[in-house]
Structure formats: C-alpha cells, structure tokens
Amino acid sequence: MANSASGESIIGRFVKIVSAFDDRHPSMSVAELGRRTGLPVTTTYRLVNDLLLERLLDREPGGNVHIGTRMWELVSRGSKMVGLREAALPFMEDVQAVVQHSTTLGILDSDEVLYIERIGSHSTIVDITKIAGRLPLHATSSGLVLLANSPSEYQETVLARALTKFTETTLTDPSQLRRHLAEIRQRGYAVMPGVIVKESSGIAVPVFGPDNTVVAALSVVVPRNEENVPARVPVLLASARGISRALGWRGELKGALRQSH
Amino acid sequence: MANSASGESIIGRFVKIVSAFDDRHPSMSVAELGRRTGLPVTTTYRLVNDLLLERLLDREPGGNVHIGTRMWELVSRGSKMVGLREAALPFMEDVQAVVQHSTTLGILDSDEVLYIERIGSHSTIVDITKIAGRLPLHATSSGLVLLANSPSEYQETVLARALTKFTETTLTDPSQLRRHLAEIRQRGYAVMPGVIVKESSGIAVPVFGPDNTVVAALSVVVPRNEENVPARVPVLLASARGISRALGWRGELKGALRQSH
DNA sequence: CACACGATTGCCGATGAACGGAAAAGCGAC
C-alpha cells in the first residue's frame, strides 16, 4: 500500500489512470481523469505530471492528455503479443481473402477471450470483437476452442460460474458444455451458430506453440443463414497450421491425439 | 523524486523496467532485470512483485517475467496508435498486394521515425524497419516526408544536429537537405535510393489527418536496381488518400499548396 | 464588465510506503 489514505500503491493508481482510457475515451482533461479514476484532484495532477515527464502520457494542444506514444512503443517493443500478431497476420489475410468476413485472433486471459488482432469486415455482419477487447469464453467459438484445450480442472472452474445466456443458442448448462468441449477437442474446431449475436456464426480453430500447447484461437464470423458453414473449416485449419509453424511448432509430436478417430 | 537514495520516482523506475524488454529480450529473470536496469536487487524484487500483482508483468513457469498481457491490453485499448493502425491496415494491404515489397507506416516522434505498422516482405530485400522500431529522420524516405511537412523552425533544429551518413547517398549537408525537403513538399512524395541500406530504395508519401496536417508517412521499400521506381508513387498516393479519408480527412481545403505547380 | 464555474497550479505539514543493506534460504552444477 502507498502513502495514500485510501491504501493504494502508486502502481495501482497508474493502472487506474491507464484504464481510464479506452476507444470511447481516447483523451480527456486531467480533471476528468481524476473524476473517472476517483483519485483526489491534487494527486491526479501530480501523478499525471510525472507521467508526462516520462512521456507515458502525452498532452495535446487543447490540454487534454492521452496515452503516450512512448508508452505504446515500450509495451509494443517488449510484449510477446506483437510477435504472435506478426506471425499470424499474413495467414489471417489469406483467410480474410477467401472467407470475406472478419477474421480474429484471440488468446485466453483471465478467464476470457482477449482479441489480439482482427481484420476485415467492411461487411455488413454484426461483429462485436475489437482489438484488445474481451468476450466470455463460453459464448464465443474462440473461447470454446481455447477452453477445450485447457486442463480439465480449469474447465471445471469456468463451468462452475454463472454463465450468461446471450441468445437461445448460447450453451449455459455445464454438462452440455462439457460434452461440447470434448467434441471440439476431438474434431479440432468449433462452430457456434449465433451464441452471442443471433445473426452470425463463429468458427474457430486452435493455434499451436512450439511445445504443442494451444496458444491462440483463429476464428471467422460469417452470416448465420449461410448453409455450408462447415466448408469454411479447412481454410481455417490450414491457416492455423501456418501460424503455428511460424511460431515454431513442428507438427503434432507425441501426445497429439486429435487425428486418432 | 522518490524515496530512493538515487533520487528517482517510481514512474522512472517503471519505465526502466519496461524498457529492459525488447524483441531480443522478451523475458528474463528478476535478477537479470535488476542488472539491466541498474536498480538495487531488493528494490527490483519489490517493484516486480507489485507489477505482478497488477498483472503489468507476467511470470512464466521457469520463473522469468515478461511484459504482462494486461499491460498490452490496457495500452492498446487506450492508445490512439491502434486506431491509426486499423485505419491504415486495409490500404497497406492493397499497396502490399501491388508492390510486393514491405510496406510501412511511420509517425514522427522524438525527432525520429517511429514505425507503427509493417507488413509484407517474405521477400529477399533488406529492410531494417520493425514495428515499434525507430530510424533517424534524415535517412529514411518516411522521415523526410514527415520532416518536410513540419514547421520550418523544427526542421532547422533537426538539420542543426550531427547527421550520420549511412551510405554515400545519405544526405547530411543541411543546405542540400533543405532543398530536398522543399522538393518533397512540392511533389508530395519522397524517393530515396539507398540512404540507409545500399541495396534498397524507399518511397514515402504523407498521410493527412482531419485538420489537414500530416500525421503519418506511408512507405514502401523496393530493390534499388529496379528502374521504374517512380511508377510506384501513384499507388502510394492513392492509398495514402484512402487512409487519410478513413481518418476523417476531407480533401485538401484551404492552405493546400501542393497541386499548385 | 462583472460574475460564475470549471480546470489547473501552488503551498505545506504529516505520515507511512518505499528504500536498500544485510543476511539467510533455495537451487543447480561440478
């Protein structure tokens, strides 16, 4: 804890400040930042000043501040996300070119799907995924693929929670989901019709890392009324293999049970 | 300044820690982190612990730490870079498809070009640009475009510095550069043969923001021996207009002097 | 022009989180 009466460390406040910015609030006055974070006025100004000095925040002509270029740079330079994204992008473009709908790459983080990259969709389809956005595991094709390839104990902790039902096709019953996860694991892909938005279907496949573990899920969102949805699967599988290989994966070694059936 | 004997604020140390990670050192032990940052051992461990608690750093099985997923998420969600990147990506893909060499998007930051995005180049060309990487203004086509569209006082401060000569074609003479900048501003694009790497030429054009200022430079790197380099320019110009429009630019309003000649 | 309202900066005493040395506990490797 920090010197603060409220008992927070500076790091905690730093997180609060950075969290105050999102795509709907990319910049704001320091006063508003204080309001959004709930920090005392003076404290906010002092801290913002420090951050400006280090260029973790940038001040724009109007006086508003936003996440600093330096901050983006440092994080991007050091983060492993960028490597993953760069490896995946060319293959995602291939998928995009063939499927013509939005293509996403997501990872499992804090019991949710975190979308690392997303391309496409000048299309009319409803797609609520955003880069650096999150969605629940049980209600997305990506999430189910990631969950299906997790340790079963972890699966149980997730299934034990209250699972929100977005549409009628959203599975929320643990035993149903358990069966479905097994199926996904066997088949090697997930197809979910309208589990979060009625009008669209998600298809997702796993992406493997060097140690043959699943590190991400590659997925597309297509209109639900399309009949031959499963026809999309091979493209995804092929591209996912490409990404996996770019990440250092060397084909299924021991312990790869998938093609067994 | 902080409680430290060395007289640094926590924010400063935070920056040191994050800066210690890059593409060559994406993860390391806490001890090595302490060594790289020059911070006292105990301090490093304490601070790293705080950062782990907030998930700004992640600990991996081996014990090594790396930039946390949460950190990437927060910064990406709030940063304006992502919006710029997303607006530009589809057009960059178009360029990429036509030109077949690596395409980059760079902005002006701290007297250097900071590359926001880069695609392409399974090709053989030497291209040293990296995402979140930096190169000097005077030695890149992107940099010269950005500089040419900056206030002349700023140009002078940059020209006043020692300009490193990477190859024989790198311009380092202030007066020569000044002439060249004027030309770039007039023509609306920059073509630089082998200014930083002998074998390749860079071509760059400006990208405009809503207020008709230059916010970024779109560029490609092609083999130098290619004869019809200027033939690449129109594609770039067209794509740059596309990006500009996606950013809210509404065509050249008052004060647009470029087509005058 | 005076006024109100909000954002921003300056001041300052009290407090406790941050600091970092030292030493001990793990952990391999030879």
Added chain:
DNA sequence: GTCGCTTTTCCGTTCATCGGCAATCGTGTG
C-alpha cells in the same frame, strides 16, 4: 560437500507521497 547464482525475508531510516485548502487562470454567460 562447496561454490555461484537467484530469490526471499527482515528491519530501521527517511523522504517522497499524499491530499486538503486556497489562489489563479481560462472561458463562457447574463
């Protein structure tokens, strides 16, 4: 076992952090 390394625990000192209060700046309003 013993060396070399990383990591953790302990603890007294201290100064940066904290945040209330008030002054100042900036902008729009009656």
